[in-house]
Every structure is written in structure tokens, then in C-alpha cells.
Amino acid sequence: MNRPRVALAVTGVFGAFAFNYFLSALLRAVVATLAPEFARELHLGAADLGLLAGAYFLGFACMQLPLGWALDRYGARRVLLCFLVFAVLGCIGFALARNFGQLVVARLMIGLGVSASLMAPLAAFVHLYDRPLQLRLNSWMLMTGSLGMVASTLPVQALLPMVGWRGLFWLVAAALAVGMVGIAAGAPADPPSRGEARQAGAYRAILTHPEFVRSLPLGFFTYGGLIAVQALWAGPWLTQVVGLTASGAAQGLFLINLTMLCAFLAWGVVIPRLLARGWSQERLIGRGWPAGALVLLCIVLLGSRAGAGWLALWCAFTSVIALTQPAVAQAFRKEEAGRALSAFNLAIFSGVFAWQWGMGLVIDAMVGAGWEGADSHRAAMALLLLGTTGAGLWYWLYPRVATRRRGVVSTQR
Numbered sequence: 001m002n003r004p005r006v007a008l009a010v011t012g013v014f015g016a017f018a019f020n021y022f023l024s025a026l027l028r029a030v031v032a033t034l035a036p037e038f039a040r041e042l043h044l045g046a047a048d049l050g051l052l053a054g055a056y057f058l059g060f061a062c063m064q065l066p067l068g069w070a071l072d073r074y075g076a077r078r079v080l081l082c083f084l085v086f087a088v089l090g091c092i093g094f095a096l097a098r099n100f101g102q103l104v105v106a107r108l109m110i111g112l113g114v115s116a117s118l119m120a121p122l123a124a125f126v127h128l129y130d131r132p133l134q135l136r137l138n139s140w141m142l143m144t145g146s147l148g149m150v151a152s153t154l155p156v157q158a159l160l161p162m163v164g165w166r167g168l169f170w171l172v173a174a175a176l177a178v179g180m181v182g183i184a185a186g187a188p189a190d191p192p193s194r195g196e197a198r199q200a201g202a203y204r205a206i207l208t209h210p211e212f213v214r215s216l217p218l219g220f221f222t223y224g225g226l227i228a229v230q231a232l233w234a235g236p237w238l239t240q241v242v243g244l245t246a247s248g249a250a251q252g253l254f255l256i257n258l259t260m261l262c263a264f265l266a267w268g269v270v271i272p273r274l275l276a277r278g279w280s281q282e283r284l285i286g287r288g289w290p291a292g293a294l295v296l297l298c299i300v301l302l303g304s305r306a307g308a309g310w311l312a313l314w315c316a317f318t319s320v321i322a323l324t325q326p327a328v329a330q331a332f333r334k335e336e337a338g339r340a341l342s343a344f345n346l347a348i349f350s351g352v353f354a355w356q357w358g359m360g361l362v363i364d365a366m367v368g369a370g371w372e373g374a375d376s377h378r379a380a381m382a383l384l385l386l387g388t389t390g391a392g393l394w395y396w397l398y399p400r401v402a403t404r405r406r407g408v409v410s411t412q413r
Contacts, residue, residue, distance in 0.1 A: 013128070014137055016186030017076075017121035018144040020084065020179040023172060024117035025148030026156075027091070027110055028056060028227075032235035032253055033156050034165050036246040042100060046236070046367075050360025053232040055104045057352040059111025064349070065203065067116055068342030072335065076120035077187040084180050087113025091173035095166045118145070119341050126329060126337040128188065132272040135281075138326050139268035142319075146261035149230065153253040157246075206343050211331035214398040215324040216347050217391035222289065223321045224351020225384045230256060232356050233380070234311050241374040242307050252308030259312035263319040271323075281327040288320030289392040296385045303378055318388075355384065 031038070031053040038044050044052065063083070070079045090109030097103045121141055125134045159168060206212060229237075234256055238249040274284070295314040299306040325344060332340040359380040366376035 013124070013186065013188060014121075014140070016182045017080075017117075017124070018141060019182055020080070020114075020176070021117045021121065021141055022144050022148040022151070023175055023179060024087075024114035025145035026152045027087075027114060027172060028145075029149040029152040029231040029253075029257070030156055030168075031056075032230075032232050033152055033250055034160075035232070035235050036239070036249075037160070037165055042103075044100065045360075046363040047357070047360040048100065049236070050232065050357040052100070052104055052107060054228075054353040054356035055107040056111035057227075057349045057356065059108040059113075060115045061346050061349040061353060063112050063115040064119075064342040064346035065339075067119055068203075068339035071116070071120060071123045071338030071342065075189060076116075076124035077183060077189050080116045080120040080187070081180055081183055083113050083116040084176055084183070085113065086110075088173050088176045088180075089113070091169045091176065095169040095173070119338070119345055122325070122329065122341050123338040124188070126334050131330065132275060134330075135271045135275070135326055136268045139264050139271060139322070142322055143261055143264035143268060146257055146264055149257035150254060150261055153250050153257060157250040203339060203343060206332065206336065206340050209331060209340075210398075211328055212340070212344065214395060215328055215344070217394045218285070218289070218321055218324050219344055219347040220351035220354075221384075221387035221391040222292070222318065223324065223348050225355045225388060226315065226318045226321065227348070227352045228355035228359065229311070229381075229384070230260065230315055231352070233359055233377075234308075237311065237377055237381075238308060241304055241377045243304065244307075252311070255308045256312045256315055260315050260319060263316045264322070267319070267322070281323045284320055285323050285327070286396060288317065289388075289395065292318035292320070293385065293388050293392060296381065296388060300378055300382045300385055304374060359384070 031049065035049055038049065038052065042048075067079065067083075086109055090106050090111075090113050093106035093109060094103060097106050118141060122138060125137050129137065156168065163171065235249050235253055238244045238252045239246065242252075244252060292314055295310065295317055299310050299314060302310065325341065325348075328344045329337050329341050362380045362383060363373075363376040366379050367373060371379070
């Protein structure tokens with residue numbers, strides 16, 4: 001097959017998957033934009049908002065291990081189409097919900113339904129393409145997700161007066177149905193590895209693999225914390241700490257998510273070149289995470305002076321952590337890629353749920369103890385900084401500890 005036909009085939013496959021991941025990311029982040037609406041209409045506190053936003057990630061996390069087994073057994077296209085049915089029903093349920101409990105259940109179903117929107121294409125790419133193209137497409141899938149998060153800010157804010165937040169979820173349900181047609185028509189029916197899938201219960205080897213153990217805290221604390229702030233707590237930070245209006249916060253969220261989009265676009269361009277020059281994903285992660293931690297320290301110290309620009313800078317520097325996902329997948333055989341990716345995704349989105357709800361609990365507890373709202377948010381961010389720093393130190397030290405236990409000299413760093 002000649003190069004133009006290969007490029008066309010890759011573009012078609014990528015586009016079919018990317019549209020659904022765009023919608024998944026929009027649904028992930030939209031609560032940050034809608035938080036003032038929910039607080040006003042439903043009288044929700046910080047912990048309630050954290051639970052509502054986190055329910056998506058709880059549903060997402062609960063499906064990761066079954067998802068990995070299904071991807072290895074049945075292939076990406078069939079699995080993704082089945083899961084998206086629940087996402088459509090969840091969006092309809094959210095639009096029809098009349099109380100907080102119904103909203104939480106519907107949001108949980110949405111998270112369950114879109115839980116394959118990234119893992120399915122990443123697993124498909126492992127089977128279809130070589131390593132440099134995999135890394136490029138992985139980064140550009142994340143860029144597409146950032147585009148969805150951009151769409152969840154000012155575009156959603158502009159749409160709300162016309163359709164309201166319930167109408168918005170009706171529109172997303174319809175868009176997901178259209179996306180399912182695109183998946184059915186454009187995604188390849190990659191052959192599953194049925195022989196390996198019969199051993200799907202063998203998650204123990206994945207969970208104890210050195211690369212998985214080494215990267216796990218970065219996934220839970222750093223990557224999970226990044227998504228938790230980007231998808232929820234950046235909005236309340238801008239309104240309650242920096243003092244912006246809801247419209248100003250939406251503009252700040254637009255900047256944050258646009259920065260993430262550009263960061264993932266840049267990773268997709270430069271990663272193949274860095275690999276060709278002898279750099280590794282592990283080297284980039286090990287050298288990159290301290291920059292994000294340093295910016296987060298500045299945010300905690302600056303408080304009300306740390307506006308959207310500082311949050312965007314933190315997101316951009318911390319985006320290097322996204323390289324842990326393909327690094328973990330490539331440590332395993334192709335037949336195990338679905339399970340490896342979904343197991344690591346379980347760690348990430350368990351972290352997102354824990355941070356979204358946990359930071360809300362911290363904020364409410366501090367306010368209840370007499371702290372100012374702004375200081376309560378800073379305390380929650382300081383807790384995230386501690387988790388991020390500990391995870392990064394573990395990533396630095398684990399190769400040495402693991403190899404010392406084996407009585408050999410580490411060659412991983």
C-alpha cells in the first residue's frame with residue numbers, strides 16, 4: 001500500500017475513534033463549567049460537586065478490568081459500540097434527572113459508557129501500527145480529548161442560554177449516537193486474541209510487573225490529580241480563590257484546556273524525533289515531573305494571584321505524565337495490551353475520583369473549621385502537591401530499590 005493510502009487509512013481510523021473521545025472528554029470536564037448552575041439550581045456544596053463530578057470517574061474506573069478482558073477477547077470496535085449504548089442512556093437520564101441522586105446515577109452510567117473511548121483506540125493502535133506511530137496517535141488522541149475539554153468551557157457557556165444544561169445533554173446523546181455510526185463504519189474489526197483472552201484472569205502478572213508498579217503512583221496521584229483539577233477544581237479555584245465571575249472562569253478554563261491541547265499536539269510531533277535521538281519515555285517522565293510539582297508549589301504559595309495562566313502552565317508541564325500510559329502498554333505483549341492499559345487506567349481514574357471527592361471533602365471540612373474559602377482550596381492543592389511529589393520520588397527510586405533487591409546494578413536510569 002502506498003503512502004497516501006496508508007495515511008488515508010490511518011486518518012479514517014483515527015477520526016472514527018477521535019470523535020467519540022472528544023465527546024467523552026467534553027462530558028468529563030463539563031461539570032467545571034456547569035458548577036455555578038448546579039450550585040445555584042440544586043444548592044450543591046463543594047463535596048456534592050466533587051461527588052457529582054467524580055461519579056463519572058467512578059463508573060469509568062469500575063469498568064476498566066472487565067474492559068481490558070473484553071478488548072483482548074472481542075476487539076476494540078465491538079466493545080466500544082456496546083459501551084457507548086450506556087453513555088447515550090446516561091446522557092438521556094442526566095437530562096431527565098430531577099434530584100441530586102438521579103444526577104449521580106446518570107453521571108455514573110455516563111462514565112461507565114465512555115470508559116472504552118480511549119482504551120479501545122489505544123488497544124487498536126497497538127495491534128495496527130508500529131511504536132513511533134502508536135506514540136504519535138496516542139498523543140493526538142489526548143489532544144482530541146483536550147479539544148473536548150476546550151469545548152466544555154466557552155462554547156458550552158455560550159450554548160447554555162439557548163438550550164440550558166438539560167438540552168445540552170440531549171445534544172450530546174444525539175452526537176454519541178452519530179459517533180457510534182462512525183465507529184461501525186470506520187473502525188477496523190481488529191482480530192482479538194482469543195487464546196490469550198481465556199487467561200484474562202491473569203491480572204496478577206500485570207499488576208506486579210516492575211514498569212506497572214513503578215508508574216502506578218504517578219497514575220493515581222499525579223495524572224489523577226491533574227484530571228481532577230482540570231475537569232472540576234480549576235473552575236471553583238478561579239471563582240472562589242482568584243475571584244473571577246462564572247464567565248471569567250469559563251474563559252480561564254478555555255485557556256487551561258487550550259494549553260493542554262497544544263501540549264499534547266506538541267508531544268505528538270516531537271516524541272518520534274526524541275525517540276530517534278535516543279531519548280526514552282522513562283527519561284522524559286523522570287526529568288519532566290519535577291517542573292509540574294514546582295509550578296504547583298507556586299500556585300499554593302501565590303493563592304489569589306495564581307490565575308488561569310498558572311494553572312495552564314502547571315497542566316502543560318504535568319502533561320508529560322501522560323507518557324506513562326503507552327510506556328506501561330509497551331512493556332507487555334500485544335495480546336496483553338488491553339488488560340495492561342485498562343489496569344493502569346483503573347489506577348488513573350480511581351485517582352481522579354479520589355481527588356475530586358476528596359478535595360471537596362477537605363474544602364468543606366476546612367470551611368466548617370472556620371477557614372476562609374480561598375485558604376481551604378489552597379489546603380486541598382497543598383495535599384495534591386504532597387501526593388504528586390511522593391509519586392515522583394517513587395518513580396525515581398523504584399528502579400534502584402527493585403534492582404537492589406535482585407542483587408544487580410540498575411540500568412534503567
